Amino acid sequence: MRKRxxxxxxxxxxxxxxVVALARFVFSVxxxxxxxxxxxxxxxxxxxxxxxxxxxxxxxxxxxxxAQCGERLMPAQLLVGDRRxxxxxKFQPDVDRAVPYGEYAGSVRGVIHLLRYDSVMPTAxxxxxxxxxxxxxxxxxxDCNALLVAVPLRSxxxxxxxxxxxxxxxxxxxxQLAHRVEIAHGLKRQRAAHPQAGLTRDERIGNMGxxxxxxxxxxxxxxxxxxxxxxxxxxxAVSECARGFKKAGAERVFAATVAxxxxxxxxxxxxQSQEEVGETVxxxxx
Numbered sequence: 001m002r003k004r005x006x007x008x009x010x011x012x013x014x015x016x017x018x019v020v021a022l023a024r025f026v027f028s029v030x031x032x033x034x035x036x037x038x039x040x041x042x043x044x045x046x047x048x049x050x051x052x053x054x055x056x057x058x059x060x061x062x063x064x065x066x067a068q069c070g071e072r073l074m075p076a077q078l079l080v081g082d083r084r085x086x087x088x089x090k091f092q093p094d095v096d097r098a099v100p101y102g103e104y105a106g107s108v109r110g111v112i113h114l115l116r117y118d119s120v121m122p123t124a125x126x127x128x129x130x131x132x133x134x135x136x137x138x139x140x141x142x143d144c145n146a147l148l149v150a151v152p153l154r155s156x157x158x159x160x161x162x163x164x165x166x167x168x169x170x171x172x173x174x175x176q177l178a179h180r181v182e183i184a185h186g187l188k189r190q191r192a193a194h195p196q197a198g199l200t201r202d203e204r205i206g207n208m209g210x211x212x213x214x215x216x217x218x219x220x221x222x223x224x225x226x227x228x229x230x231x232x233x234x235x236x237a238v239s240e241c242a243r244g245f246k247k248a249g250a251e252r253v254f255a256a257t258v259a260x261x262x263x264x265x266x267x268x269x270x271x272q273s274q275e276e277v278g279e280t281v282x283x284x285x286x
Contacts, residue, residue, distance in 0.1 A: 127258050131257060147186060148173065166230055220248045225242075230259065241255075
């Protein structure tokens with residue numbers, strides 16, 4: 001019986017495959033389009049204008065990272081077991097842990113820009129899967145009912161773009177995480193801030209001071225909150241969000257982002273064995 005079902009499934013696959021191939025060919029002829037990242041012709045019927053090769057290149061950060069800020073570990077600090085990066089020594093983030101997926105470069109940056117600047121909404125489910133993977137590795141249980149909150153966008157930018165790009169990413173991440181989190185709109189911008197682009201790290205931190213306010217402190221008290229954003233540079237925005245939530249009584253605040261602008265140098269592959277690196281990172285991440 002099982003063999004017969006397998007044979008029927010193979011027969012259906014054999015019959016359907018040519019139809020699918022023909023449909024893809026007709027689509028590529030009638031609706032010619034190129035991948036918005038690499039420029040190669042698209043052959044699959046999809047609302048997402050990105051080829052499979054570019055999607056496959058959305059790779060996570062491979063280098064060891066500091067647990068609190070997500071920055072790449074520097075070789076010297078890795079060896080001595082320093083718990084904070086150079087930037088965190090000057091500015092202690094309020095997030096308990098940051099879990100960026102990839103580096104803000106290459107295809108990761110390209111897909112973010114398709115959503116942020118070109119309003120290509122089919123990219124949101126793709127981007128939402130990336131921080132969702134990081135959330136699964138955070139230290140909280142399913143019964144803690146964590147809140148998932150998108151970083152609010154400046155009102156002028158929201159009017160210009162028509163949406164806050166972090167919100168569809170957060171919504172897509174929440175769907176991936178099923179019952180582990182509860183999506184919430186728990187933040188508001190209580191004062192205007194200058195655009196962060198072009199500012200130094202210290203200027204970014206000062207620019208974001210007291211920008212965010214918590215809309216419902218009673219809902220936050222005693223809860224775990226996960227702040228979601230598409231990219232993190234100095235970490236000033238997510239840290240300020242975390243500070244607001246902790247003032248409102250949140251027990252812990254994590255940051256889950258699609259990308260991080262890494263500033264540390266790559267670790268030489270021959271510096272340490274994988275086992276040595278893993279042991280050191282575990283000590284640094286406590």
